[in-house]
Amino acid sequence: MRILTKILTGVILFFFLFTSPSTAEIKSLKIRSDNRPMILFEKFGFTHYGFASVAISGVSVTSTLSQPDPSRLGFFLLSEESLIQVLLELQQNPNFCVVDSQFVKLLFTFRDLSPPPQSAFNRTYPVTHPNEYSLFFANCNPQSLVTMDVRTELYNTNKNTNQKDYLPAGMTQLPSLYFTFSVVYICFLVGWIYLCVKNKMSVHRIHLLMGGLVVMKGLNLICAAEDKHYVKVTGTPHGWDVLFYIFQFIRVVLLFTVIVLIGTGWSFLKPFLQEKEKKVLMIVIPLQVLANVASIVIGETGPFIKDWVTWNQVFLLVDIICCCAIIFPIVWSIRSLRETSKTDGKAARNLAKLTLFRQFYIVVIGYLYFTRIVVFALKTIAAYKYQWVASAAEEIASLVFYLVMFYMFRPVEKNEYFVLDDEDEEAAEMALRDEEFEL
Template sequence: MGGSATPLVVFALLVALISPSLAEIKALKVTSDSRPLILLEEFGFTPSGSVSIGLSAVSFPSSAASPELFGFFLLSDAGLLQSIHDSEQPHQNPAPVPSCALQSPYVRPLFTFSRLSRAHSFNGTFPITHPDEYGLCFANCVPGAAVSMSVHTEMYNTRSDGNRDYLSVGQSAVPSLYTFFAAAYFAAVAAWIYICFRYRLDAHRIHLLMAGLLLAKALDLLFAAADLHYTRATGTPHGWDVAFYVFKFVKGVLLFTVIVLIGTGWSFLKPFLQEREKKVLMIVIPLQVLANIASAVIGETGPFIKGWVTWNQVFLLIDIACCCAVIFPIVWSIRTLKETSKTDGKAARTLAKLGLFRQFYMAVIGYLYFTRIVVYALKTIASYKYRWVSVAAEEIVTFAFYVFMFYMFRPKERNEYFAIDDEEEQASEAALREEEFEL
């Protein structure tokens, strides 16, 4: 594909980073942009889908270039893969190489600037004849030519009752999923409050913080469901996205804080934090602030802005840094317990703590691995119609992780820390000696 392959490969990189779009009604502003290809958004269509595009205040160097060299087009995933395949094997493609992405046989051109009115504006709606997931792109086939314009886009499917559905077909089940899990977390909040009240003499400060985490997670899902519901019906979230980002931030900070505090044994093993553990919290919390800022920029702007890929990279790096940071306190606690087992006279208690923290360590590793790697793989390989599967998988594993963590560290009258009889003590001492021999 030669000349047209490069912008299409750029499109592939953008699609690899982009999250499933809410595809609400968008008003975009392009100012003096000379990029050869601008990805506006991505959407999964049914046979009754449509794309509406409105342009105004269009400015381009018409005196030096033909308006036919500026235009909008749709590109499906299948067309994208085929174009990349052909670009990697040019010797098998004897056809002339098109010099403009608008001329590629794998795209569906919508219109060019030659159809602009005298007021340099355009309005049009284009039905989708072949259902698929498409990326809406603007192509600038004049190197170095700066284009400015205001773009209004609407991508939607028409339901059987004639109303528009502004959610991509793969996202249609997500509001119901979020509502279901929000109800599950609200039920968990009630159950946790009951447990803490019943065993209030054995409850610690960490249990109150865990209750706050459950409530923040429930509200995060509730507002996410409201955001998607209003977007689906009207094309705009009506302000629910603000509440969603607020509680997403609170949930993220509380989750990593709880993992760090449990990993250090705060409230369970000791009433204070060491200096290095305070430093972990001082690192994780600001990183979560930056991660949520990056997430809001990614979600509220879209791939058309010049720094969108950079914001994605920032979010990815910060998220990985947070995941790595919360592992250290758990490792420190395990190492401390191993060293304590050599001198502590209460071997059973130490062994119970050591086993508990090892299980917690494995659970945290499994949770982070699944939600960061496996979920991303599901989003990548699943058909556009089944993108909701990755959301369901992530929420199921997250709920399972919460259940495990809250069950393991729940307040209770008799636990492995404070009630160990003589027989258990002798058996534990033998187990510790065997473990030291293995190490």
């Protein structure tokens, strides 16, 4: 039982620390011969008028040791505030079953089934105390296997209209948020097209890819807005989640590709890619395919599946590898420009290019740091009512990154980085000599 207690403690801690709120659409799940002591189904932020509906059918419990006790299998809600008390109970008493804790909101046990343990059950429970709760299933019978079909439905209601809202309290603003940013990107695209047409003689192939990136980002946000809207109103995405994942996949692959191509100086400094730069693309693109598959599994199935933790680890590992890989071409370009500056007579132009790529390196690092670390921290520390702030921060950071990147490499005939006069040339030569001396 001590081993079971440690497992339960680890499971609860992991889910509270490393899971974000679910979109809480209506889900129908199948559990087959599962011996896990704890299964997390959803994490949801309730208002004063929240409800949790759980329906199970085809229930079967088998054990190789003894007849399972139906009172030690059940569903309950657990808030973060009650987490510490539950963990203390588990540590103090190895035989303690979490469904007996006074700190959990017990919904029902298998003793409520008639006749237990093979039957169907369907009931809706009001949640009058507003908070963020996680819906768990606990199995305190060692070596027992549980089979059942589960349908969960968590939602809040409007006290005036009694209309259901299937998005958590902190995420109900997401449809409006994503739609607003999609309009911003449409305006962004119009401005980019105008700039390219106005300076068509300075347009490179990379500028067309950058325009395609803005298109994919806008379509991705429109689909995200529609997806969240239908989940909010009906509990199901009505197919918008499929379009969302398609455009997200294209957008992410295109974003990493554009960063790599700009970092190599493709179509700015040279019209070709070296072998090592091609290998970076050949690594990043397949990894992004894997990362998007992991993202779909995480988003569409939920933490109840056995391999959910593994898919989270795969997504995190692949994302870190891709973020590191796209930095190398920028570093290579900076190193190449530094070497060229020592031998090429056009010192000012090379210094300007070197400055440009250094700034781009800093911008990329800042973007990756903010969206991967700061946004995650916001999701972790923000109150459940303000989970939308993390999404807003991520979209603002992305928009700023796009604006800065597009401005730095815009198609302008007289770009300050490439057109310099004699005075600038002389100043650059002195700067290069100073830099060489420092190195």
